[in-house]
Amino acid sequence: MPALRSAISLFTIATAGLVAARAEKGPDFQREIRPILSNACYKCHGPDGDERKGGKEGSGGLRLDTEEGSRADLDGSVAVLPGHPEKSELIARITTTEKDDVMPPPKSGKKLTAREVELLTAWVKSGGKFAQHWSYVKPLRPAVPEVR
Secondary structure: OHHHHHHHHHHHHHHHHHHHHHHHHOOOHHHHHHHHHHHHOHHHHOOOOOOOOOOOOOOOOOOOOOHHHHOOEEOOEEOOOOOOHHHOHHHHHHHOOOOOOOOOOHHHOOOOOHHHHHHHHHHHHOOOOOOOOHHHOOOOOOOOOOOO
């Protein structure tokens, strides 16, 4: 029995360390954030310039599919201000109760879950980093290990 308790204790300590490291790093953009943005935001704030909305007239609208677009100053506000969810328009819009300001708009038929709001807030707080799809990242050859 002492060996089992010791193994469980080690597992608990290791798991707690991984959870803490994961929380510090923030949500994974590809696995957790991009699917939310793609499902709820890209129709109006994605790559299609003809469909894009938000921002000043002639600005081309708010883009949430690119890092540059998410940080653009539109009407004096920024959608994603890295490290500052309280100052990020994205977080303000997904958490407001004002029907005219809430995103996604009710007429879209989409609604974010509490977990999705939590993930987006944690993502902005952790720096709001974007990542390319793995297939666009050039593979790197690992270092050759030393042999004695």
